[in-house]
Amino acid sequence: MSVVVNHLTYAYSEGGKPLPPTLIDLNFTIEEGEFLGIIGHTGSGKSTFVKHLNGLIASEKGVVTVDGHDLSEKSERKIVRSLVGMVFQYPEYQLFAETVYDDVAFGPKNMKCDEAEIKKRVVRAMELVGLDVDRFSSRSPFELSGGERRRAAIAGVLAMEPKYLVLDEPMAGLDPKGREEILALLERLRRENGCTIIMISHSMDDIARHATKVLVLEKGSVYLFDKPEIVFSHAEELMSIGLSVPNVTKICIEMNRRGVPIPKTICTENAFLNWFKEGRKHA
Amino acid sequence: MRDITLGQFVAGNSVIHKLDPRSKIGMMILYIVMTFLVKRIYFFAIPLAYLIIELILSGISLRYILNALKPIRILLILMFVLNLVFTKGENVWLDLGFWQITGEAVLQSCFMTLRIILLVAGASMLTLTTSPLALTDGLERLLSPLKVFRFPAHELAMMMTIALRFIPTLMDESDKIRSAQMARGADFESGNVFRRVKSMIPILIPLFVSSFRKADELAIAMESRCYHGGEGRTRLHQLRFRLPDLIAILVTLLFVASLIVVLVLF
Numbered sequence: 001m002s003v004v005v006n007h008l009t010y011a012y013s014e015g016g017k018p019l020p021p022t023l024i025d026l027n028f029t030i031e032e033g034e035f036l037g038i039i040g041h042t043g044s045g046k047s048t049f050v051k052h053l054n055g056l057i058a059s060e061k062g063v064v065t066v067d068g069h070d071l072s073e074k075s076e077r078k079i080v081r082s083l084v085g086m087v088f089q090y091p092e093y094q095l096f097a098e099t100v101y102d103d104v105a106f107g108p109k110n111m112k113c114d115e116a117e118i119k120k121r122v123v124r125a126m127e128l129v130g131l132d133v134d135r136f137s138s139r140s141p142f143e144l145s146g147g148e149r150r151r152a153a154i155a156g157v158l159a160m161e162p163k164y165l166v167l168d169e170p171m172a173g174l175d176p177k178g179r180e181e182i183l184a185l186l187e188r189l190r191r192e193n194g195c196t197i198i199m200i201s202h203s204m205d206d207i208a209r210h211a212t213k214v215l216v217l218e219k220g221s222v223y224l225f226d227k228p229e230i231v232f233s234h235a236e237e238l239m240s241i242g243l244s245v246p247n248v249t250k251i252c253i254e255m256n257r258r259g260v261p262i263p264k265t266i267c268t269e270n271a272f273l274n275w276f277k278e279g280r281k282h283a
Numbered sequence: 284m285r286d287i288t289l290g291q292f293v294a295g296n297s298v299i300h301k302l303d304p305r306s307k308i309g310m311m312i313l314y315i316v317m318t319f320l321v322k323r324i325y326f327f328a329i330p331l332a333y334l335i336i337e338l339i340l341s342g343i344s345l346r347y348i349l350n351a352l353k354p355i356r357i358l359l360i361l362m363f364v365l366n367l368v369f370t371k372g373e374n375v376w377l378d379l380g381f382w383q384i385t386g387e388a389v390l391q392s393c394f395m396t397l398r399i400i401l402l403v404a405g406a407s408m409l410t411l412t413t414s415p416l417a418l419t420d421g422l423e424r425l426l427s428p429l430k431v432f433r434f435p436a437h438e439l440a441m442m443m444t445i446a447l448r449f450i451p452t453l454m455d456e457s458d459k460i461r462s463a464q465m466a467r468g469a470d471f472e473s474g475n476v477f478r479r480v481k482s483m484i485p486i487l488i489p490l491f492v493s494s495f496r497k498a499d500e501l502a503i504a505m506e507s508r509c510y511h512g513g514e515g516r517t518r519l520h521q522l523r524f525r526l527p528d529l530i531a532i533l534v535t536l537l538f539v540a541s542l543i544v545v546l547v548l549f
Contacts, residue, residue: 012507078468086466092458094463097490106485110468144491156467 001067003053003196005162011077022048024220025274026062031212032163035190035197037211037228039204041242045090045220046200050166053198054084066164082111084158085162089169095141099165100131100152103141103171107160125159129185137274147178154185165189166198179203182208204252208232208246208267229271231266248272292414293473299341299412300417304421306528310535311409317542318401323466324394325549329542330401333410333535341412351407352400366392415447417520423513424522437513444502453501460489 003030011021022045028037040046050058052064055077066083069076073112083223089095095101104125108118126133129151136144141152155172167186171179183206189195203208207214207228216224218241224231235245235253245253249267256262266272292302299307317330338345352359372387410418423440430436461471464485471482 004547051462054466056465081466081468084466086463088463088466091463094460094467094485094489094492106464107467110470117302160467167313 002032002196003067004063004065005029005052006063006065008049008059008064009060010045010052010053010057012048021219022057023052026222028215028222028225030164030196030198032196033190033194035186035212036199036215037207037213038198038200038215038217039202039207039243040217040223044217047168048216049217050086050168050200052199053164053166054081054086056086064092069092081161082160084164084166085157085160086168087154087165087167088156089172091157091170092141092146092149095149095153098140100126100141100144100155101137102156102171103152104159107156111160114245121159121161122155122219124161125155128158128189130153130181131155142237145173147181150178154182158189162195163196164196165215168200169202170199171201171203179206186210204232204244204246205248206250209269229265229267235264291351291411292364293343293411294414295342295348295412297339297340297342297412298531299408300339301527302412302531303522303524304417305522306423306524306532307409307413308421308425309419310531311405313535313539314405315402318398318405318538319411320539320546321398322546324390324397326542326545327397327401327547329538330405333538334405335397337408341408343408343411347411348404348407349521351411353402355399355403359399362399363392363396366395373399416444419447420442420520420522437516441513449497452497453490456493457490458487463523 005026007024008026009021011018011147013019014186024026026049038049048057050255052059052071053066055071058072058077058258064071069080069083070076071077071080078268094151095103096107101122104122105118107122113121114272120269122137123133131151136152144152150170157165160211164279165186170182170186186197187210190197200209214226214228215222216231218236223241224234224237231251232245235249236249238245246267248269248271252264252266252272253263256264262275266275314333317333318327321327321330338348340537366440367384367388368382370385370388370391374383374386375383376386377384377390383473413421419440422443423436425437426434426439465471469482469485471479
């Protein structure tokens with residue numbers, strides 16, 4: 001099962017008149033178990049695209065199906081919303097309940113789970129994001145620290161136990177420790193729960209390290225869609241459209257320029273280290 | 284939810300647009316007085332003529348006025364029907380047995396509905412031709428004599444400016460929160476009234492929280508740029524009362540005077 005995007009075109013409208021399209025003829029498939037990183041400029045259509053994944057916006061042109069459920073059908077959207085979890089930018093701004101427990105339980109309650117099931121899910125979600133159940137359950141979400149609040153909000157989405165988790169810049173505004181915690185959580189979700197992760201990020205390093213596939217959007221079209229090492233080997237093209245590349249790739253480019261031949265596909269610290277060890281063995 | 288037409292400003296370069304906001308506020312007050320002075324339906328011709336002249340001079344298309352009337356259409360219909368039912372009269376036009384429609388009632392219904400239409404159309408002429416900033420500026424100047432009685436004219440105008448400024452921001456914000464809660468399975472469309480009102484809580488609380496946060500941030504940003512209230516504050520755009528303003532006010536007064544003459548004579 002997978003997410004299939006077929007000829008998706010979308011244009012916002014203002015005062016009844018359509019604006020120039022935000023998304024133009026997108027075609028690709030997101031396989032189950034993948035970690036898809038989406039990169040692109042502000043205004044390239046990233047956020048608009050991910051909103052299609054659970055039917056928050058629906059286009060008349062093109063089809064998005066999640067596990068075979070067609071999102072242009074209104075009746076299918078409810079099913080898909082329990083399959084696809086959505087973490088928006090600054091998700092802590094959606095917290096509303098009196099206690100962390102109630103807030104995390106909002107999703108499962110809407111899914112009409114029974115009390116025992118809700119409790120089970122809340123505990124599991126809070127443990128996943130590293131919020132101690134005994135310590136945090138009865139506290140107000142508004143008295144937590146920034147990082148804790150972000151994690152509580154993510155727990156609210158995880159409690160729905162989605163098969164696909166979509167995150168729009170989940171690390172924005174967090175300190176390095178907070179970023180690492182979120183990334184570790186995503187890795188764990190993918191490894192242990194087989195959750196498919198779809199993440200928008202501006203950090204090329206994080207994308208290179210964690211993503212198994214990278215989607216580059218430029219002016220609403222697919223610019224590149226491939227494995228990270230292939231995508232980042234097109235460093236010059238990426239820079240020409242105003243995007244960056246991982247720091248390791250930058251080092252590799254500089255080394256090549258100075259006469260040390262190194263494969264273009266190296267974009268993570270681990271790959272770089274392996275290449276280095278390989279070279280020493282031969283020397 | 285995004286189209287709020289009442290109070291929408293249409294940029295332009297017409298005589299009306301260029302008038303001092305203070306004169307425009309004054310003109311609107313006179314206009315409102317006119318519509319309330321009218322006692323018989325055909326006297327509405329005078330404020331109506333005034334409105335049409337203003338409309339032509341401003342170059343605003345009639346569509347905007349109609350858009351401003353759209354949100355109150357239910358009120359208008361209700362008003363019409365209620366007057367039709369409850370006005371007593373002798374001149375029976377239609378007898379349904381339990382209910383008689385009289386000529387007086389029809390006239391009264393038309394009269395009340397027309398008055399409201401003219402009021403709203405006139406008021407929207409002010410907001411259509413005056414930017415919110417100019418409007419609050421003008422209001423501040425008009426109210427500033429009341430400062431003698433410790434009336435906070437500047438603070439009031441600043442509050443209005445900020446409130447207007449934040450309408451689109453809060454709309455955006457509520458859209459975002461709505462999407463986020465919908466993604467968590469919240470349902471805003473089904474159920475009875477009570478359920479629906481209750482389902483708004485997950486939107487309203489984050490919206491309030493973020494409004495307070497924004498207010499705090501704005502206060503800090505203003506203070507760090509040395510804002511300390513209206514005392515001794517100068518302006519980039521000085522309001523000036525010019526010849527066209529004088530003419531406009533005189534013309535308006537002429538209309539009021541002619542209405543009074545008509546009222547006295549007939």
